[in-house]
Amino acid sequence: MFKKLGSSYLVIVVVGAALTLLSSASGLSEAPAAGGNSDPRLEKGYRFQKGGWTYVHLEGSPAEIGFQHGYLLAPEIADALEAIRLFDTHQTQRDWEFFRRTAREVLWPHIDAEYQQELQGIADGVKAHGVDLDVYDIVALNAFEEVPDYYVPWLNKREKQAKAPKLAAPGNCSAFIATGAYTKDHQIVVAHNNWTSYLAGERWVIIFDIVPQHGQRILMDGFPGLITSDDDFGVNAAGIIITETTISQFEGWDPNGKPEFIRSRKALQYARSIDDYVGIIKEGNNGGYANDWLIGDRKTGEIAYLELGLKNTPLWRTKDGYFVSSNFARDPKLIKEETSGFDPNDRSSSPNARHARWEDLMKQAKGKIDVTIAEQFLSDHVDSFESNKPQPNERSLCGHVDASSRGIKEWGWDAYNPGGAVQGKATDSKMAANMSFVARAGHPCGAGFKAADFLDHHPEFSWQKPLLRDMKAGPWTTFQAGQTK
Numbered sequence: 001m002f003k004k005l006g007s008s009y010l011v012i013v014v015v016g017a018a019l020t021l022l023s024s025a026s027g028l029s030e031a032p033a034a035g036g037n038s039d040p041r042l043e044k045g046y047r048f049q050k051g052g053w054t055y056v057h058l059e060g061s062p063a064e065i066g067f068q069h070g071y072l073l074a075p076e077i078a079d080a081l082e083a084i085r086l087f088d089t090h091q092t093q094r095d096w097e098f099f100r101r102t103a104r105e106v107l108w109p110h111i112d113a114e115y116q117q118e119l120q121g122i123a124d125g126v127k128a129h130g131v132d133l134d135v136y137d138i139v140a141l142n143a144f145e146e147v148p149d150y151y152v153p154w155l156n157k158r159e160k161q162a163k164a165p166k167l168a169a170p171g172n173c174s175a176f177i178a179t180g181a182y183t184k185d186h187q188i189v190v191a192h193n194n195w196t197s198y199l200a201g202e203r204w205v206i207i208f209d210i211v212p213q214h215g216q217r218i219l220m221d222g223f224p225g226l227i228t229s230d231d232d233f234g235v236n237a238a239g240i241i242i243t244e245t246t247i248s249q250f251e252g253w254d255p256n257g258k259p260e261f262i263r264s265r266k267a268l269q270y271a272r273s274i275d276d277y278v279g280i281i282k283e284g285n286n287g288g289y290a291n292d293w294l295i296g297d298r299k300t301g302e303i304a305y306l307e308l309g310l311k312n313t314p315l316w317r318t319k320d321g322y323f324v325s326s327n328f329a330r331d332p333k334l335i336k337e338e339t340s341g342f343d344p345n346d347r348s349s350s351p352n353a354r355h356a357r358w359e360d361l362m363k364q365a366k367g368k369i370d371v372t373i374a375e376q377f378l379s380d381h382v383d384s385f386e387s388n389k390p391q392p393n394e395r396s397l398c399g400h401v402d403a404s405s406r407g408i409k410e411w412g413w414d415a416y417n418p419g420g421a422v423q424g425k426a427t428d429s430k431m432a433a434n435m436s437f438v439a440r441a442g443h444p445c446g447a448g449f450k451a452a453d454f455l456d457h458h459p460e461f462s463w464q465k466p467l468l469r470d471m472k473a474g475p476w477t478t479f480q481a482g483q484t485k
Contacts, residue, residue, distance in 0.1 A: 045059065058468070062114045063121040077141075087197060103139035108136070110286075142259075151285060153167045168248075171247070177322065178303070191375070198468065216271070218265050240295065240298075250309065255383040307329065309331075319396065345373075362375055375438065378398060400421070423439065
């Protein structure tokens, strides 16, 4: 299906055939293991479809987990890599060989041996399923959030690339975490919707149930081929619940640091407390994919907010209150020293308008917040800047930037950019104790996106046409670690 031509890849089938490849995975989708493959590394892995998501169970050593991941999701990984390659090369004006070289020379030397083995396992698994990718393609795919938006701007500045495209750190996602008097049962409630391009978001529909050889069992949402959630929403068997939203307009990179996708996976896998999570994700911080992290410990009822810059990493925590996040930096020192001019006082901006809406919702629902209400919050369309009117756009918690003539200037998103909220998740302490959460694929509000109609009206985005497809919302669906259907 894919042939390697020197340093790049040529898709030698039309889009219809690529969709046939995805359909061919249905032979695996309800199978208890790997569709009859006798490789012993696949014995404990399986996948199935539910509610618009692909649930994947992975178990064993790092190499075994990786091989199961690569084999079971090979069609989706091949498709996802093509989408990311199209997007990243277009935005940065760098070819895919640049991303592979960065993976090999900049990232790989700083990846823990455990995760090197898992990444190599993914490459081995996809190859066993007939997809010709190697480990540096897989590493580049895992770094698709941090390399184009953090490393490349740093490199362009260092190399004095006067004609380089203007790149800005994105501001993906809306989220909250609450506990104590703010929630219905005084337990932790956390919810998150993933904001990204529809090109990526249509593919961000994997539920990973991972039982590693060492550390904690993990249940998280994710993207094909990635070892971490990356949008990030997950629970572990030690009672840690996490999510995040990206810090808008962040600037900073440490070439000697450890990739963010490694630190976030390691933190969720090994943390048994909030302090553990904070310590692990800060260790070797490279500044890539700088996020505001919302962390809860169901064992204690405590929640925390870590603003993870490169120079500044303030932490707030409480057992009675809430934290909201929508891509705004909270710490004045971080804003001044580590953003390219983020303005917290611009009420018309997407991050600040959503911040205001979160604050209103928290006050209105104090003492009532539960998972059902969290689902409603993630579906909210109120524009707090324009008379609090419901209108799905870039200022609503359930984002629809494709409907906005303003776009989002802070992220470099032009008018009618095909992006916004592409899925949602929510959980509480009781669900987390059972390693469970609810999730909805597609816009949390339930609206659909029609690619052909959109491109007819906005031909300026026709470069996405080969891989942009419809995004249909599924139902809110409950997932739990260990389920088989």
